[in-house]
Amino acid sequence: MSTSENNIENKPAKDIIDVAIYEKNLRVSNVLPIKKQDILIVFLNNRKHISVRLSSFKRIQNATEEQLSKWILISNGIGIEWPELDEDLSLKGLIQQFITENTISFLAGGENTFAMAA
Secondary structure, three states: OOOOHHHOOOOOOOOHHHHHHHHOOOOEEEEEEEOOEEEEEEEEEOOOOEEEEEHHHHHHHHHOOOHHOOOOEHHOOOOOEEHOOOOOHHHHHHHHHHHHHHHHHHHHOOOOOEEEEE
């Protein structure tokens, strides 16, 4: 049996989210947590936004509106920190959560699209 093992080149797979963040410089530009609607809206520097459920994150799900408003951007906008709540969220993790939540909603017959909002 003939194989072409010698022709196979092992290259690390590029994670599309890492490419967007580290090569295309995607960053968080603003954050809007809304407790009553259980939503965290994350505005990006490409004029788009993503939203995820606040209840997806244990340390911030029970925070007050005042505590939620005390966030800061970290690592040049690739993360969000709530120092008072001892919580950090990465942009990559937020994008992954956004994809997960919207894919589940789509498959369960919810919204018709799950693209990042303009």
